[in-house]
Amino acid sequence: MLSKTELTEVRLELLCSDDTEQLLEFELENKAWFDTFIPPREQIFYSRQGVLEHIQQFLLDYKCNQLLPLLIKNESRAIIGRLNFTNVDLNKGTAHVGYRIGHQYTSRGVAKLALKKAIAELSKKGIKRLFAYVEVSNIASQKVLFFNGFKKVRIIEEFAQLHGEEIDCIEFTCLINKRQR
Numbered sequence: 001m002l003s004k005t006e007l008t009e010v011r012l013e014l015l016c017s018d019d020t021e022q023l024l025e026f027e028l029e030n031k032a033w034f035d036t037f038i039p040p041r042e043q044i045f046y047s048r049q050g051v052l053e054h055i056q057q058f059l060l061d062y063k064c065n066q067l068l069p070l071l072i073k074n075e076s077r078a079i080i081g082r083l084n085f086t087n088v089d090l091n092k093g094t095a096h097v098g099y100r101i102g103h104q105y106t107s108r109g110v111a112k113l114a115l116k117k118a119i120a121e122l123s124k125k126g127i128k129r130l131f132a133y134v135e136v137s138n139i140a141s142q143k144v145l146f147f148n149g150f151k152k153v154r155i156i157e158e159f160a161q162l163h164g165e166e167i168d169c170i171e172f173t174c175l176i177n178k179r180q181r
Helices: 015-034 048-064 110-124 139-147
Strands: 011-014 068-073 079-087 094-101 129-135 151-162 166-176
Touching: 011 079, 011 094, 015 110, 048 068, 068 110, 068 139, 079 110, 079 129, 110 139, 110 151, 129 139, 139 166
Parallel strands: 094 129
Antiparallel strands: 011 068, 068 079, 079 094, 129 166, 151 166
């Protein structure tokens, strides 16, 4: 097993169809881990065709400037996480961020570094404000957001369902050009 030392570098790459096999492997390897924190994907997703269709849909949304789907890779170019900016509105300069990190790469600074790098790139594209929603007990994700200049806005009760239970989430926001280092 890998040690939990912090990574000093991560790579962000736009999702592409060449990633189909590796992404399927990553999602299958981490399915149980992800399912404990976020609503599970449909079973049809967990096939080569399902992942390819997922990628194609995400790339269509990317071409329409509605989504920025990124893969987080290590120095060996292996997928270690995902970082998606959804609800992109270039007119308002806003987007929502979500991420998932493979289980063996948690507590190593991956999300923190990836989000920092992505925010720098988004500011060049005119995005001025980001939003994120985190389940109230997910302290690790809250730390990632705080590190990257996000502030708590409010608690939204019954924001989503997870395993048949309503969950409360914290809404966060970040003004990109006013982030503190």
